[in-house]
Amino acid sequence: MSEGNSAASIRPRRSVLYMPGSNARALEKARTLPADAVILDLEDAVAPDAKVEARDRIVETVKAGGFGPREVVIRINGLDTPWGPDDLEAAASATPDAILLPKVQSVEQLVTVGRRLKALDVPATTRVWAMIETPLAILDIKAIAAAAQDPLTRLSVFVLGTNDLAKETRAALVPGRAPMVGWLSLVVAAARVYGVDVLDGVWNQFQDLDGFKAECAQGVEFGMDGKTLIHPSQIEPCNIAFSPPEAEVARARAIIAAFALPENAGKGVITLDGRMVELLHAEMAKRTVALADAIAARS
Numbered sequence: 332m333s334e335g336n337s338a339a340s341i342r343p344r345r346s347v348l349y350m351p352g353s354n355a356r357a358l359e360k361a362r363t364l365p366a367d368a369v370i371l372d373l374e375d376a377v378a379p380d381a382k383v384e385a386r387d388r389i390v391e392t393v394k395a396g397g398f399g400p401r402e403v404v405i406r407i408n409g410l411d412t413p414w415g416p417d418d419l420e421a422a423a424s425a426t427p428d429a430i431l432l433p434k435v436q437s438v439e440q441l442v443t444v445g446r447r448l449k450a451l452d453v454p455a456t457t458r459v460w461a462m463i464e465t466p467l468a469i470l471d472i473k474a475i476a477a478a479a480q481d482p483l484t485r486l487s488v489f490v491l492g493t494n495d496l497a498k499e500t501r502a503a504l505v506p507g508r509a510p511m512v513g514w515l516s517l518v519v520a521a522a523r524v525y526g527v528d529v530l531d532g533v534w535n536q537f538q539d540l541d542g543f544k545a546e547c548a549q550g551v552e553f554g555m556d557g558k559t560l561i562h563p564s565q566i567e568p569c570n571i572a573f574s575p576p577e578a579e580v581a582r583a584r585a586i587i588a589a590f591a592l593p594e595n596a597g598k599g600v601i602t603l604d605g606r607m608v609e610l611l612h613a614e615m616a617k618r619t620v621a622l623a624d625a626i627a628a629r630s
């Protein structure tokens with residue numbers, strides 16, 4: 332298992348903001364915005380002519396540090412593009428928290444990157460995140476998720492690329508995402524088996540905050556860990572949506588306390604406020620409390 336899921340090592344990844352590597356003004360904000368993580372992008376947000384300059388700017392930005400508790404991730408171009416191999420080398424030299432690989436659809440791609448990072452002697456603290464955004468990735472998601480068991484791959488997070496999924500499948504991107512529901516929940520299921528975190532795709536209509544909030548709520552219902560974002564105005568509502576509500580945290584603390592009572596020692600099921608509570612609920616409660624504590628520790 333990778334570190335993605337356990338209550339002991341929980342890391343909030345509620346809000347994860349893309350910033351185009353070609354936009355110096357946006358990159359400047361990476362150290363101050365209240366996002367849990369930032370993705371400095373070399374792929375889709377950067378025009379071909381601007382890729383090399385953006386790469387240099389991103390490496391310089393990451394090496395300069397000063398991001399506080401934010402995770403810093405570099406999204407490179409695919410290794411099958413003219414920029415990918417140099418992007419990987421440059422990103423590795425900056426030792427970000429993670430390198431995000433676009434259009435991952437085979438275990439082989441992850442192993443190739445893992446070998447390269449090993450050859451470059453990149454510390455194990457630099458993880459690999461994988462974009463899941465092609466039909467083939469959806470069909471092979473179990474095998475791809477299982478690659479997290481091989482430490483060579485460093486795989487720890489899936490990022491859904493719903494724009495590319497829409498492009499590749501011709502499914503419509505509509506409010507409620509009915510055409511994609513099966514794919515999204517399949518990715519969550521595979522990720523959970525192998526301890527990989529899952530981040531939802533972006534909401535393109537960034538001026539429609541009500542629509543955005545509805546999609547955040549849907550991501551929470553799917554069991555996702557957070558959502559990828561394209562605009563700073565999306566950060567606060569996203570943080571709220573993916574933080575456990577106060578009442579849920581209070582209930583979780585009550586469940587943990589109830590199981591700790593001497594009269595409940597050794598019991599697998601108890602009654603709390605008229606409701607059945609089993610040990611599995613206590614486990615869920617521990618995760619909720621750990622996430623709430625980790626969020627509180629950030630602020």
Ligand SMILES: CC(C)(COP(=O)(O)OP(=O)(O)OC[C@H]1O[C@@H](n2cnc3c(N)ncnc32)[C@H](O)[C@@H]1OP(=O)(O)O)[C@@H](O)C(=O)NCCC(=O)NCCSC(=O)C[C@H](O)C(=O)O
Nearest residue numbers: 349350351356357360375376492493494495533561562563
């Ligand atoms: C969508 C945008 C092009 C809108 O830009 P703009 O019109 O300039 O926005 P604003 O005028 O409202 O900006 C206000 C201030 O906020 C800063 N800003 C804007 N966006 C960001 C950002 N992402 N990170 C940091 N700061 C940002 C502006 O600089 C303004 O600052 P100031 O000058 O001080 O007022 C733009 O938001 C944007 O480019 N967003 C990111 C787009 C992106 O990265 N796309 C690629 C990732 S999504 C993807 O690839 C999905 C996936 O692969 C899939 O397949 O689905």
Ligand SMILES: [Mg+2]
Nearest residue numbers: 375464492495
């Ligand atoms: Mg994409």
